[in-house]
Amino acid sequence: MQWTISKIIGSRQIWKTSMKAVVYTRYGAPDVLQLKEVEKPVPKDNEVLIRVYATSVTTGDCNVRGFTFVPPGFGPLPRLMLGIRKPKRTILGVELAGEIEAVGKDVTLFKKGDQVFGIDSDRWGAYAEYTCRTEAGALAIKPANMTYDEASAVPFGAGTALSFLRLAHIQNGQKALIIGASGGVGTYAIQLAKYYGAEVTGVCSTKNLELVKSLGADQVIDYTQEDFARNGETYDIILDTVAGKSSFSRCKGSLTPEGLYLAVAGGPKDAVKML
Numbered sequence: 001m002q003w004t005i006s007k008i009i010g011s012r013q014i015w016k017t018s019m020k021a022v023v024y025t026r027y028g029a030p031d032v033l034q035l036k037e038v039e040k041p042v043p044k045d046n047e048v049l050i051r052v053y054a055t056s057v058t059t060g061d062c063n064v065r066g067f068t069f070v071p072p073g074f075g076p077l078p079r080l081m082l083g084i085r086k087p088k089r090t091i092l093g094v095e096l097a098g099e100i101e102a103v104g105k106d107v108t109l110f111k112k113g114d115q116v117f118g119i120d121s122d123r124w125g126a127y128a129e130y131t132c133r134t135e136a137g138a139l140a141i142k143p144a145n146m147t148y149d150e151a152s153a154v155p156f157g158a159g160t161a162l163s164f165l166r167l168a169h170i171q172n173g174q175k176a177l178i179i180g181a182s183g184g185v186g187t188y189a190i191q192l193a194k195y196y197g198a199e200v201t202g203v204c205s206t207k208n209l210e211l212v213k214s215l216g217a218d219q220v221i222d223y224t225q226e227d228f229a230r231n232g233e234t235y236d237i238i239l240d241t242v243a244g245k246s247s248f249s250r251c252k253g254s255l256t257p258e259g260l261y262l263a264v265a266g267g268p269k270d271a272v273k274m275l
């Protein structure tokens with residue numbers, strides 16, 4: 001870490017440190033990512049400064065980096081939000097685990113030295129030695145029995161799976177189909193649906209059958225061998241995490257009359273159909 005004078009306000013010199021971060025200044029393949037020295041952030045009054053020990057590469061990061069994420073129906077909105085020609089925010093990384101290094105003057109929930117994990121899907125910034133998070137955001141004390149690596153990989157997949165399964169009011173005894181069961185969202189969806197008492201079927205490729213079984217799925221369908229839409233089974237909940245390959249129309253025949261289709265990877269059209 002280097003020390004630099006970054007601001008001179010009146011006669012007062014404010015010393016700030018710089019830090020290393022993985023930065024991207026144009027959309028594209030992973031080689032647009034560059035390790036750079038950037039200014040270390042300073043927490044606002046309601047923020048904490050976190051020393052990042054672990055972060056992950058989520059599909060969210062990849063989609064935003066490559067600008068490959070836009071399901072049909074969003075139009076130019078994502079470009080306007082993220083940057084038309086180049087990214088407005090240059091440090092990716094939504095989820096993290098680390099240690100609180102400093103707190104703003106209004107922070108009451110955390111203190112220096114707390115080991116935390118969390119996610120900020122709007123602000124990102126975890127591909128860096130340090131980042132700031134608001135104390136009111138999705139940030140919590142890391143369970144002592146989890147490593148930083150383990151904790152950092154929870155919020156994106158588990159948070160998404162949990163919010164969609166809660167949206168469906170998943171109940172004990174229901175039948176749930178998880179499409180994309182071996183992925184970041186699907187692996188948590190299997191475990192959470194089992195936790196809620198559902199009978200769970202996962203759909204994945206041959207190489208991931210054992211993984212999905214080991215997470216508790218009652219049945220696993222290998223999509224390279226069998227089409228779940230044609231096997232005559234019906235489900236109370238279908239959670240679909242596969243972008244571009246599945247759809248409500250394809251899944252409709254596999255739903256019970258009161259069944260719910262949850263388009264995790266869909267666009268506005270799918271959201272309307274979900275309703």
Ligand SMILES: NC(=O)c1ccc[n+]([C@@H]2O[C@H](COP(=O)([O-])OP(=O)(O)OC[C@H]3O[C@@H](n4cnc5c(N)ncnc54)[C@H](OP(=O)(O)O)[C@@H]3O)[C@@H](O)[C@H]2O)c1
Pocket residue numbers: 058059060063069156160179180181182183184185186203204205206208223241242243245263264265266
């Ligand atoms: N709406 C939201 O809030 C939200 C939040 C998070 C993510 N997402 C979106 O949800 C999607 C999934 O995210 P993720 O992180 O779970 O992605 P991921 O880790 O890439 O998982 C996708 C999984 O889909 C499986 N798959 C591919 N083709 C399939 C097929 N034809 N049938 C069944 N499974 C198939 C792959 O498994 P195999 O290797 O076994 O083929 C892979 O593990 C992404 O599009 C992401 O952008 C949305």
